[in-house]
Amino acid sequence: MSQIFKPSINTIARISLLSGILIAGLGLTMIVLRNWAPLVYVGGNAGIAVEQPIRFSHSLHSGQLNIECVYCHISAEQGAYGGIPDTHTCMSCHSGIATYSELLEPVRTSYATGEPVEWLKVHDLADWVYFNHSVHVQNGFACETCHGRVDQMPQVWQAENMLMSWCLECHREPERFIRPISERYTFGYEEPDNQIELGLQLIEEYHVDNEGLTNCSICHR
Ligand code: HEC
Ligand code: HEC
Ligand code: HEC
Ligand code: HEC
Ligand code: HEC
Incomplete structure (x- = not known):
């Protein structure tokens, strides 16, 4: 045996x-x-998609239908916050499109009752860090640089760790990341071979204030 x-x-x-x-x-x-979280990029909520009350797909709306980011997030260009669109913005199309879709039931309810949809936060910097969208977006820094290929995300996730070291990587050398303003809403942008040379030129041209960008008091006020 x-x-x-x-x-x-x-x-x-x-x-x-x-x-x-x-x-x-x-x-x-x-x-x-x-x-070693900051070194290997698992900080914050990076890479984690959030289950939202409505299955809103960026890859459908921005990828396939080509709706510009700022149609819904105009404050990302104009103000401090990216901002989440209200129900009226959805209904500007969905009062006529996919009107009987079950997936849109919560949008219709919200429209009828006036109760906003309770979207959950994906990004959430600590309150004691100051961030402002418009100062970045209006100077040639693209949504894609900080948020990744949102146009391909069925559910949004945080593409970058958004730790201090990540902010500083660009604050030290913004010429590595800046784009012509016309490309700030482009996704799948290919950086030119002369990125640094072009970058330095754009910084001049747009009067980007790149002095003292690593001072603690810029972000911790
Ligand atoms: C038709 C409206 C619409 C368009 C167009 C749109 N978004 Fe959104 N976006 C939303 C809604 C609604 C949410 C909240 C639900 C969610 O997180 O999916 C959101 C969430 C986000 C978030 C996460 C917010 C958080 O909680 O941290 C980011 C980042 C974002 N959008 C970036 C973009 C970018 C970049 C584009 C362009 C490619 C874009 N959006 C286009 C409606 C839109
Ligand atoms: C500029 C027009 C436009 C805006 C604004 C818009 N959508 Fe849409 N949405 C569409 C189109 C077009 C479709 C595809 C409809 C289809 O497949 O029949 C769609 C599809 C959808 C679907 C899938 C429906 C299904 O049954 O498959 C959901 C959910 C949805 N949208 C949610 C939203 C939400 C939430 C907002 C607001 C944050 C929003 N949409 C804003 C145009 C828009
Ligand atoms: C320089 C980097 C950077 C750029 C460029 C940028 N974002 Fe953001 N975005 C952030 C950070 C950091 C947060 C988290 C802010 C917080 O939690 O307070 C954020 C948060 C958001 C949010 C969630 C709502 C909020 O403000 O907390 C949305 C929506 C958003 N961004 C959309 C966009 C869109 C659309 C663009 C392009 C027009 C864009 N962002 C460009 C860094 C950036
Ligand atoms: C891809 C490049 C890039 C990234 C990433 C980036 N920044 Fe900036 N940021 C800049 C540049 C360039 C400026 C200077 C713009 C100007 O004033 O002309 C700036 C300016 C600022 C300012 C000054 C705003 C004002 O009102 O004077 C703050 C605050 C700031 N950034 C915070 C942050 C924080 C916090 C993060 C990370 C969460 C971050 N930034 C990530 C490029 C970047
Ligand atoms: C470009 C913006 C920026 C600048 C400049 C900056 N910080 Fe930060 N700092 C951040 C962000 C973003 C975080 C992470 C917040 C979070 O966890 O959500 C952070 C976090 C911290 C923390 C908490 C520990 C940690 O690493 O998360 C300390 C302490 C800190 N910063 C100190 C400083 C000091 C001291 C300076 C100057 C030498 C400085 N910071 C400059 C953006 C900045």
Whole structure:
């Protein structure tokens, strides 16, 4: 009997030894990743999609239908916050389009009752950090640079970790990221070979104030 079982017991022993080593290795990797979070880009809510009360798809509205970001987020160009559109903005189309869609029921209810849709936040910088959209967007910094390919996201997630080190990477060398103003709403932009040269030129041209951008008091006021 024992002779029959022997080979398979050996295999089991080998497998459990191997998986033991694998699990230990995985555990160690996870500890390292947690502690070095800013270095390996798992900070904040990066990469996590949020389950919203309505399945609103950016890849449909902006990717396929080509609706510009600022149709719904005009304050990202004009003000401090990106802002979430109200029900009227949705109904400007959906009073006529997909009017019987079940997915749009909460939009119609909100329109009828005047109760806003309770969208959940995806991005949430600490309150003690000051950020302003318009100063970036109006100087040639694109939605895509900070938010990634939103035009391809069925549900929005935070594309960048938005830790201090991420802000500073650009505040130290904005010439690496700046684009011609006409490209600020472009997705899938390919940066030119002479990005640095062009970048420095655009900084001049747009009067970008790149002095003292790493001073603590700029963001911590
Ligand atoms: C038709 C309206 C509409 C258009 C066009 C649109 N959005 Fe949105 N956006 C929304 C709504 C509604 C939400 C809130 C629900 C969600 O997070 O999906 C949102 C959420 C977001 C968020 C996350 C907000 C948070 O809570 O942190 C970002 C970032 C964003 N949009 C960027 C963009 C960008 C970039 C574009 C252009 C590619 C764009 N949006 C186009 C309606 C729109
Ligand atoms: C500029 C026009 C426009 C605006 C503004 C707009 N949508 Fe749409 N939406 C469309 C079109 C077009 C479709 C595709 C309809 C279809 O497939 O029949 C669509 C589809 C949808 C669908 C999928 C419906 C289904 O049954 O498949 C949802 C959900 C939706 N929109 C939610 C929203 C919300 C929420 C807002 C406001 C934040 C919004 N839309 C703003 C044009 C718009
Ligand atoms: C320089 C980087 C940067 C650029 C460029 C940028 N954003 Fe943002 N965006 C952020 C940060 C950081 C937050 C989080 C702000 C917070 O939580 O207080 C944010 C948050 C948002 C939000 C959530 C609402 C809010 O304000 O908290 C929306 C919507 C949004 N951005 C849309 C856009 C759109 C549309 C564009 C292009 C027109 C754009 N953003 C360009 C960095 C950027
Ligand atoms: C891709 C480049 C880029 C990124 C990323 C970026 N910034 Fe900026 N930011 C700039 C540039 C360039 C300016 C100077 C614009 C000007 O004043 O002409 C600026 C200016 C500012 C200002 C000054 C605004 C004012 O009213 O004077 C604040 C505050 C700021 N950024 C905060 C942040 C924070 C916080 C983050 C990260 C969450 C961030 N920025 C990420 C490029 C960037
Ligand atoms: C370009 C904007 C910007 C500048 C300049 C800046 N910070 Fe920050 N700081 C941030 C952001 C963004 C966070 C992360 C907030 C969060 O977790 O949501 C942060 C977080 C912090 C934290 C909390 C710990 C951490 O790393 O999350 C401390 C402490 C801090 N900053 C100190 C400073 C000091 C000191 C300076 C000047 C040498 C400075 N900051 C300059 C944007 C900035």
